[in-house]
Amino acid sequence: MTPLAERMRPRNPSDYVGQRHLMGEDAAFRRLLEQKKIHSCIFWGPPGVGKTSLAQLIAEYTGKTIYSLSAINSGVKDIREMIEKASRPDLFTKGGAPILFIDEIHRFNKSQQDALLEAVEKGVVILIGATTENPSFEVNQALLSRCQLYVLEELSAEDLKKMVDAAIKRDSVLANQHIQIKEYEAMIYFSGGDARKLFNIIEILSSSHADESLIITNDLVEDAIKVKNIAYDKGGEFHYDLISAFIKSVRGSNPDAALYYLARMLLGGEDPIFICRRMVILASEDIGLANPNALLIAQACMDAVHKIGMPEGRIVMGECVIYLATSPKSNSAYLAINKAFEIVAKTGNPPVPLHLRNAPTKLMKELGYGKDYQYAHDYAGNFVNQEYLPDSLTDQSFYSPGNNGAEERIKLFLKSKWPDKF
Helix, strand or coil: CCCHHHHCCCCCHHHCCCCHHHHCCCCHHHHHHHCCCCCCEEEECCCCCCHHHHHHHHHHHHCCCEEEEECCCCCHHHHHHHHHHHCCHHHHHHHCCCEEEEECHHHCCHHHHHHHHHHHHCCCCEEEEEECCCHHHHCCHHHHCCCEEEECCCCCHHHHHHHHHHHHHHCCCHHHCCEEECCCHHHHHHHCCCHHHHHHHHHHHHHHCCCCCEEECHHHHHHHHCCCCCCCCCCCHHHHHHHHHHHHHHHCCCHHHHHHHHHHHHHCCCCHHHHHHHHHHHHHHHHHHHCCHHHHHHHHHHHHHHHHCCCCHHHHHHHHHHHHHCCCCCCHHHHHHHHHHHHHHHHCCCCCCHHHCCCCCHHHHHCCCCCCCCCHHHCHHHCCCCCCCCHHHCCCCCCCCCCCHHHHHHHHHHHHHCCCCC
């Protein structure tokens, strides 16, 4: 039998539950849909919030042919074959360009995404992509620029209640079973906000009481489901939200919050090495020269976790998190390299001063390469005041020491060498 989640897919805009900013009666997107005007777009949101349902609704309501691909098991060959099918002239006479729906589009690599560009650009197909990953990171900018991005939000408790009520009233199987909902809380809790999981719970309860009337209570749901998994999707929004909260907690010097988010990620199945890599980056970006040992600790943590694995690795990670969170903070190195990148991007390739150039050949020496270079170790204090930047950038400064004990010492050192700059 077709799963309940599939049977409950909406057939017209008024049946669609949730995403009021897109499908509410006054929403601009819904008005376009009702006028049967649709464009290439990407739906980004957590699992089970209606991305696939919305794509299928669009196709059915506008009368367009829809072709579907899953990025998990499709390649460039499949994409080209699907575009060739979509290019048939008779499809345009039936309702204009057909829809090409690609689920989990973020799993396509660059060449696979590039294979879509021409067809989308020329209007051969209307592309609708669905993704749980941030498109800014996972979808080519060239493809993203040709599509409108729509963010789908988590379903509210009220949305999920409406779905339950609609299922027991409208579904041909459940409507004949005399189902009464006494309590909703457990169903909503165990679904984790995923409509697909919610419908699966209803089906489990319905199947286990197929020959009798069913009164759904919290106790009945808990007994049937037993254990709720920690809500986490390594490929979805939880991934980005929790790692973001973790980093900001460490940056904010709050070890308790940082440990909490670390535990949620690890219990949810996140790759420990991914978290360790983020701590190495954080040690330079947010602690930096205020405590250079932080980078060594973070590197040692990643190495230890790689060697000993889990669950013991959690102890090493916990220690590292506390150390990073309680370290003094400075983003001076982060700002300095970003400023250097910005200046290089703006100024291009000004010539390196002659006295700093390498002179491996006689001709280069004759041209002045390396001439008048002053070797710092030949001078008192291993320092000599000479210009190192290109002539057009001599007034530029990139590094500004932070206001902390370690960098105050750096500031004094630099001021003693370069009094005009510090």
